[in-house]
Amino acid sequence: MKQRFIQSFPNSGIEQAAIDNKELGIPYVAYIEDGNYIDWYTQGVDYSKAFTLESQADANTFNITGTSYAYYQLSGVIKHNDGTTEEFSPSQGSVTIDSGDTIVLWTSQILPLTNVNITATKSFKTKGNIMSLVDPNYSAEDAITDLTQVGSSAFTNLFSGSTTLTDASGLLLPATTLSLDCYESLFHGCTSLTGIPELPATTLADYCYIRMFRNCTSLTQVPELPATTLGDYCYSSMFQNCSSLTTAPVLPATELANKCYRLMFGGCTNLATAPVLPATTLADGCYSSMFRYCTSLTQAQTILPATILASGCYENMFNGCTSLTTAPELPATTLARSCYESMFNGCSSLNYIKAMFTTTPTTTYTTNWVQGVASTGTFVKNSAATWDVSGVNGIPSGWTVQEA
Numbered sequence: 001m002k003q004r005f006i007q008s009f010p011n012s013g014i015e016q017a018a019i020d021n022k023e024l025g026i027p028y029v030a031y032i033e034d035g036n037y038i039d040w041y042t043q044g045v046d047y048s049k050a051f052t053l054e055s056q057a058d059a060n061t062f063n064i065t066g067t068s069y070a071y072y073q074l075s076g077v078i079k080h081n082d083g084t085t086e087e088f089s090p091s092q093g094s095v096t097i098d099s100g101d102t103i104v105l106w107t108s109q110i111l112p113l114t115n116v117n118i119t120a121t122k123s124f125k126t127k128g129n130i131m132s133l134v135d136p137n138y139s140a141e142d143a144i145t146d147l148t149q150v151g152s153s154a155f156t157n158l159f160s161g162s163t164t165l166t167d168a169s170g171l172l173l174p175a176t177t178l179s180l181d182c183y184e185s186l187f188h189g190c191t192s193l194t195g196i197p198e199l200p201a202t203t204l205a206d207y208c209y210i211r212m213f214r215n216c217t218s219l220t221q222v223p224e225l226p227a228t229t230l231g232d233y234c235y236s237s238m239f240q241n242c243s244s245l246t247t248a249p250v251l252p253a254t255e256l257a258n259k260c261y262r263l264m265f266g267g268c269t270n271l272a273t274a275p276v277l278p279a280t281t282l283a284d285g286c287y288s289s290m291f292r293y294c295t296s297l298t299q300a301q302t303i304l305p306a307t308i309l310a311s312g313c314y315e316n317m318f319n320g321c322t323s324l325t326t327a328p329e330l331p332a333t334t335l336a337r338s339c340y341e342s343m344f345n346g347c348s349s350l351n352y353i354k355a356m357f358t359t360t361p362t363t364t365y366t367t368n369w370v371q372g373v374a375s376t377g378t379f380v381k382n383s384a385a386t387w388d389v390s391g392v393n394g395i396p397s398g399w400t401v402q403e404a
Contacts, residue, residue, distance in 0.1 A: 056124055062120045081101060108136055112155075113155055134155075145174060158186050168187065188216075213242060214241060231260070310336055315339070340366045353370070358386070
């Protein structure tokens with residue numbers, strides 16, 4: 001039979017005394033109804049399981065703000081270094097704690113947080129299961145792993161602008177199926193963040209990771225991204241302007257979604273090597289501005305394997321990559337609207353391109369695609385191509401032409 005969790009107790013009597021003595025805990029007390037009998041299952045409160053904020057400095061003031069109904073369903077405890085605890089509700093206002101003290105939070109209803117935001121005046125880290133904020137049964141066997149059961153915007157902006165957050169490596173994000181906007185801007189602007197959580201989800205949703213780590217300027221590592229089922233804009237701007245990032249994660253998806261990688265690493269000025277991109281089924285704008293202004297990028301994969309293009313698929317992909325010298329091979333023979341628009345614009349060191357298209361390049365397909373590249377170089381052209389276009393929309397002026 002299904003185990004059900006108690007979500008509240010009266011404020012008097014032996015039940016409350018049991019809670020105060022940590023003999024019972026919310027939501028760690030469960031019951032099973034069997035005919036005329038109720039069997040009770042109790043255990044001590046396990047503070048390590050729920051969503052937790054840990055101060056790394058004395059006199060640290062936390063502000064947990066929100067206006068949604070879900071915000072007012074959050075409750076928890078403050079656990080002090082001396083072993084004492086006190087009840088806490090974010091709606092009570094800001095709270096000041098010392099180094100090593102923790103705030104533990106959970107919800108009483110299944111609801112998306114929708115723009116609840118957490119900041120602190122001094123350094124802190126977060127750990128525990130983020131699902132305790134949206135699922136009362138987060139630690140049960142039937143805990144939610146599909147965020148569509150919670151709703152859209154489940155954790156949007158939770159730490160956005162939290163410049164004193166240093167470590168989220170202990171934070172669990174166990175959902176394997178995501179929902180619309182669920183982690184949007186989760187750590188946006190966390191400029192001190194260096195430790196990040198794992199992201200195990202394999203089925204993504206529209207906008208699910210958009211701007212998740214944008215402007216995290218201290219971030220040097222990236223999580224594994226195992227998903228093969230993507231959503232529109234799912235990784236858009238995910239690491240944009242992460243100026244300390246030097247490596248990129250493996251991206252295994254072979255079928256893409258509209259603008260799924262748009263600006264994913266835009267402005268990552270220390271990124272030197274692009275990840276392998278195995279996709280053969282493209283979508284509108286899928287790679288648009290993916291590495292725009294990655295000024296340290298020296299190595300891209302040898303070939304972008306797709307042979308059927310989509311509207312705007314590579315638009316601005318390497319725009320402003322001033323250290324890139326060799327373009328990935330482009331095997332597609334037929335162009336699509338804006339597919340190569342400004343693709344290598346501003347790549348001032350680029351001196352080698354192999355492109356197999358037979359479609360005549362015009363502003364419909366290749367607007368400014370080689371504007372600002374090196375003054376001399378080699379362009380390898382399809383021997384079956386009959387077009388002869390030079391300049392910023394075709395073969396760069398001054399380059400040697402070869403056929404293949």
